[in-house]
Amino acid sequence: MDTRPTLRDVAALAGVSLKTASRVVNGETGVSSAKVDSVRRAVGRLNYRPNFTASMLRRSASRTAAIGAVLEDVANPFSSTLHRALEDTARGRQVMIFAGSVDEDPDREQALVTAFTARQADALFVVPASDDQTYLAAEIAAGTPVVFVDRPPVGVRADAVLSDNTAGAATAVRHLIAHGHRDIAYLGDLATITTAEQRFRGYREALAEHGIRPDPAHIVHDLHTEDAARQAALRLAGTAQPPTAYFTAQNLVTIGTIRALRSLGAHERVGLVGFDDFPLADLLQPAVTVMAQDPYRMGRAAAELIFRRLDGETWEPTTHVVPTVLIPRGSGEIPGPH
Amino acid sequence: MDTRPTLRDVAALAGVSLKTASRVVNGETGVSSAKVDSVRRAVGRLNYRPNFTASMLRRSASRTAAIGAVLEDVANPFSSTLHRALEDTARGRQVMIFAGSVDEDPDREQALVTAFTARQADALFVVPASDDQTYLAAEIAAGTPVVFVDRPPVGVRADAVLSDNTAGAATAVRHLIAHGHRDIAYLGDLATITTAEQRFRGYREALAEHGIRPDPAHIVHDLHTEDAARQAALRLAGTAQPPTAYFTAQNLVTIGTIRALRSLGAHERVGLVGFDDFPLADLLQPAVTVMAQDPYRMGRAAAELIFRRLDGETWEPTTHVVPTVLIPRGSGEIPGPH
């Protein structure tokens, strides 16, 4: 009742040897049809299911048909779209996905990777949170495909699939400048995150191109929740010289900022471009202009790199950049004073 | 290079027996500190990681510390919140989550369950898509904890965590009636899904209480995508006698309906209550009144049932109902003609 039947039980019930039962279960040829039948019956009677892990252990050095996905937060739309893309690619190959959330905690990143490798995951799909992945060097050297997604690896050479953060951010900010804004605030995620840093760089570059020196008081980093962003935006908008436009460098930050502007009744007056699209952005009033990433395409690309490596292809680690695209919807086209 | 070091390699390098190496790796007592050191060094040199599956196999009948989650769609906010709740509960116990999307495909449900049990998942967290789970009977009888979430099991007795669909739907519809509506349309998901059926029942019950006979032309089932819902709503709203209010029984249906009403400019005139909350519902114009489920709480409750069973507690299968709550935000308070 508490222990599952093994192949030994099946063989005993069918009156054949262990090996013959194994042959039937694996559909090998060279078994008389009488024995095939009796084994099949025994399998049905006992509701036998092969122990996949034991099987993989024996077929040794082979695959567990499982991939570990180290994500930022499985419940965040960006992460879950990556997850879904990976799953869709894996589905045709009968590969299962282990998924876990890191929540920007470096220790948790390593704990998850360790848990996945201890379970012999065939490959790793990693959105890194820490600033050092040297701990993965041995794993990569041992031949496990590892793909970094959204953020590049540090300390190891491995495939990566990234968004064009710097250029995308610059495009967003140029768009606001083109609509007459000069005093453009930057609200961004934790400065430790590479993508946040790159987007900030794009922001500065675009301003510099036009000889604009940003007001340091209008630059806020380390906003990791919607509410932190809301409060920061409230603070900025409440000053005597509020910014005429906002570049919000992450989707939760964008939403928090919108809430703040709404509550002040300023949402129809100030410009806003967000980095990363989000559901219903087009239904808000005004609709939100964004630099859209394409997380599904990123996930798909990363999954393909993984499977090509699993299929035995080899190449020098490459970085694949997925372009971002500006989607003008209204909030970014509100004119500024210039 | 291609094969990972085993404990045998560690033992050889450290000049000790396999068993002694095992003892060191597992932190057992009774090993001289000299040997502990040399084994530790060998582990470091080879970057040895224990093979968790082999270890679990040997410790036999024991746990793999992995739970399989059969979800509707990992990228859907409802599913991903369930996933996250499960993960949060599992995290403290070092248990990993296998997750997969079913997409309402009954075959896929069974394929996922089979994949998870073949990998010796300790327990299953299932949002069922099919109308028959008898195939799980043997697994449950064998003692594997299985919890059904959002939809009840059919053909087997097992724990379930459900939303209060019928009562919630009735409350939503009564709310519209109280605001003066009589001609209330029902737009719902696939009629094969139990939750859709229950919500439809709640809709009819609430109308019946007030002696209202719904117009059959204003009842549309089987809307499984946002766009299908949008088109259905466009059709209804374009007739000579359009409904004065809508009860939309699922979040994508709600959003599709909102898009349709917007495009007709009717969104400020007709009543709307959606079942299941969604992000930014409060920022739309008008803000959307919903019957909110609490997927995080549902996932948490289901996870707790799983872990209590894994801890050895036993009880007769129970059904846990998580209440839904009406959140009036505007769209449901638009007055009707009565």
Place this chain on the structure above:
DNA sequence: CATCGGCCTGACAACGTTGTCGAAATTGGA
């Protein structure tokens, strides 16, 4: 000096499965 008890250590078997290989059973042909 012989004996005892405690501490370390390693040989062996086993978890559930499959690859190898040789033995047994069957078939066909002369």
Place this chain on the structure above:
DNA sequence: TCCAATTTCGACAACGTTGTCAGGCCGATG
């Protein structure tokens, strides 16, 4: 009838790990 070729079958070992158990070593005790 007999031999060889073929088919079918099962004993055994192995995958990487850990539980069991017996043996070796040590100092302490009588």
